[in-house]
Amino acid sequence: MATDLVAVMEQxxxxxVLVQIEFELPGSLGEEIKRARQEAQAAEQAQRNAAEKVRRVVTHLLGSGxxxxxxxxILGVSPQRISQLVKSG
Incomplete structure (x- = not known):
């Protein structure tokens, strides 16, 4: 219903329209939950950054012959994973 309302109101x-509902608890438990979410988001971003760096390294390794x-x-992964990284880069 919220999605429909936003679509109509904003035309x-x-x-x-994407509606996300977040629950916030008061007090120290709420703060702990907030920090946990922030750390999870930071970890996801770090994972994306690391994957991009690995793709660049693979490109350089293959480019060097x-x-x-x-x-x-060298990277401690399977040759199939190297192929996946090349395709996704």
Missing amino acids: VPIEE LSKQDAAR
Whole structure:
């Protein structure tokens, strides 16, 4: 219902509306929950950053003439993972 209301009030297609409901608890438990959410978001961002760095390293390793197998050994991943990283980059 909230999505419909926002779409009507803002005169935008319903597909463009995203409604997120967050519960906030008062006191120290609420603060603990807030910090946990912030840390989880920071961890997700760090994971995305690390993945991007690994993709760049793979590109450099392969660009320097190493094989996918050699790059996999250097990075401690499977050759299949190297192929996935190349495709996603």
